[in-house]
Amino acid sequence: MSMSKTNAMRMLDSKKIQYTTLNYDANDGKIDGVSVAEKINKNPDMVYKTLVSISPTKSIYVFVIPVEKELDLKLAAKSAGEKKIDLLPVKDLLSLTGYIRGGCSPVGMKKQYETFIEESANDIEEIIISGGKIGIQLQLDVKDLIQTTRSKIAKVAK
Structure with missing residues (x-):
């Protein structure tokens, strides 16, 4: 099966950042992060999901x-310097990011949004993120992800 490059891959390629592509079968409908980690046979501690939020x-x-x-x-909200934020409605995801739910990558969005990576990423060398399409994950160096997305590290998860 030949695979076309996603925006995320093109962005990483343009910056000469090395990554490994991990494919999984999404035909069973299980595209949540924990299922994906199982399917690609990786420790869930290194598999990260991308959530997009909106402020008032x-x-x-x-x-x-x-x-x-x-x-x-x-x-x-505190990390972003906002009083409050909410998760972006799924219906707005594609128009704002260029990605769909289950295939949203922090790399290669339509615009460069302010990005925060959970501080637990400091404990791992490589991180796995969505490749920008359901069925594709990308494994890359955490430092490369931070640099490419101009992310800040912050405590944002519970």
Whole structure:
């Protein structure tokens, strides 16, 4: 099966960042992060999901957290310097990021949004994120992800 490159892959390629592509079968409908970690046979501690949020002033923020954790909206808002944030409605995801639910990567979004990576990423060398399409994950160096997305490290998960 030949695979076309996703925006995330093109962005990493353009910055000459090395990554490994991990494919999984999504035909069973199980695209949650824990199921994906199982399917690619990786420790869930290194598999991160991308959540997009919106503030009352319509500012968009991206949070990258371990698949087994939940975004703490209070901590996330504090990190972003906002009084409050909410998760972006799924219906708005594609128009704002260029990605769909289950295939949302912090790399290669339509715009560069302020991005925060859960501080537990400091404990791992390599991180696995969505490749920008359901069925594709990318494994890369945490430092490369931080640099590419211009992320800040923050305590945002519970």
